[in-house]
């Protein structure tokens with residue numbers, strides 16, 4: 516039995532059985548490349564994740580507290596999802612600042628990881644994360660190759676954890692997943708943050724979070740997103756959808772900033788960079804939702820604000836009928852406009868990232884944003900046509916992204932919320 520195999524067969528096998536489909540089986544058989552997790556992947560089966568403002572907010576910054584307060588169904592005023600999420604943004608920014616200070620004072624605030632092995636095993640763990648990433652997200656993987664080796668490995672480890680979390684409710688064993696299994700996944704997350712990884716992929720993340728100022732909150736929130744998806748297939752309004760998008764994709768933005776790093780010459784407040792990262796996650800997820808309306812409807816799921824559908828004179832039945840009507844075009848134009856607003860907000864922040872991280876982020880932003888143009892080019896038929904960016908367009912985006920990545924952080928102050 517190889518050392519890596521021993522790692523998998525850990526004493527924690529009860530938890531492992533509960534999350535059996537996530538258990539990593541080290542294989543030396545290269546023909547089994549697709550079976551990175553124990554079962555073959557079933558991409559995009561079931562629910563939609565991530566792959567995380569109402570219209571009056573479009574084009575303006577969200578500054579007033581009053582606009583952060585929304586009425587709940589009983590008519591009482593409640594804190595809006597945006598406010599709740601912004602509090603997380605502030606917390607992340609404060610943590611990263613604190614970590615930077617403690618580093619200056621040479622105080623290590625993170626626990627040492629107890630690794631059941633040596634550095635060789637850790638490298639193997641990271642390599643495995645890289646393989647998973649290359650297999651599941653080719654373009655994203657290529658982007659990570661543009662980063663420094665340390666950052667690239669950390670991003671792979673985070674990606675793999677997100678993928679495994681997503682697989683819990685979206686993978687082949689999704690129908691057996693219970694809230695209890697998600698609770699167990701969460702306690703495993705806590706363990707790895709405390710330096711007690713359960714398997715080799717967890718060990719890579721455990722090492723990452725000991726090296727970078729990454730906080731557990733966005734990870735926990737992503738698990739909350741999975742909980743939400745287990746119990747919900749409709750979103751009453753944009754506030755609800757926003758929270759969902761934060762959970763499944765905005766969190767990824769928040770996890771990524773401490774790894775990508777903020778340019779030393781940036782004068783932007785840390786929270787404004789986090790806010791831009793959050794916006795990119797939200798923009799990506801909204802785009803993903805708009806691209807996949809037909810696909811999701813075929814699974815009985817509608818990730819669109821019900822109140823806005825009603826305002827446009829539309830209902831679930833119109834979506835299931837899958838007919839492009841003028842009402843639908845009008846509705847879609849507004850949704851696309853909103854997604855673009857989030858992309859605009861994200862763009863302000865990319866320039867503030869460390870120089871080596873800017874190119875891949877610009878590339879992914881430009882490519883994902885173009886999906887919206889393709890939906891328009893398809894005359895808003897996102898029921899039976901999948902909007903995609905052609906290879907030539909992708910190739911053109913790369914030098915454009917590169918040119919943008921050369922622009923240094925401006926001294927202009929970014930809006931933080």
Ligand SMILES: CC(C)=CCC/C(C)=C/CC/C(C)=C/CC/C(C)=C/COP(=O)(O)OP(=O)(O)O
Pocket residue numbers: 564565566567763764765767768769771772788789791792793795796799800803861862864865868876
């Ligand atoms: C802007 C700043 C300051 C930092 C960047 C911070 C980052 C990296 C934000 C991006 C967050 C992100 C990648 C969110 C995931 C969004 C998403 C919808 C991914 C789609 O995943 P899949 O479902 O696998 O995609 P496809 O279906 O398109 O293959």
